[in-house]
Amino acid sequence: xxxxxxxxxxxxxxxxxxxxxxxxxxxxxxxxxxxxxxxxxxxxxxxxxxxxxxxxxxxxxxxxxxxx
Numbered sequence: 001x002x003x004x005x006x007x008x009x010x011x012x013x014x015x016x017x018x019x020x021x022x023x024x025x026x027x028x029x030x031x032x033x034x035x036x037x038x039x040x041x042x043x044x045x046x047x048x049x050x051x052x053x054x055x056x057x058x059x060x061x062x063x064x065x066x067x068x
Contacts, residue, residue, distance in 0.1 A: 008048060008050075009048070009049040009050070010039060010041075010046035010047065010048060010049070011046060011047045011048075011049055011052060012046065012047075013027055013028070013045055013047070015047075016036075016047040016052055019052050019056075020052060020055065020056065020066060022066060026066070027047075030066060031045075035066075036051065036052075036055060037051050
């Protein structure tokens with residue numbers, strides 16, 4: 001059974017790239033390198049909002065860029 005008390009919010013690649021202030025090409029490169037987890041729904045690619053927020057937190061705390 002699915003627990004709907006905490007919905008998982010998913011972003012399209014354009015939305016995730018915008019949230020991270022990077023290009024879609026960079027987003028796909030980071031995804032391919034395994035640095036950003038991805039969710040596949042059929043042929044669609046989506047990014048968990050929680051993962052994007054966590055990545056932003058890590059970058060802000062570490063003072064480094066996304067691709068390092």
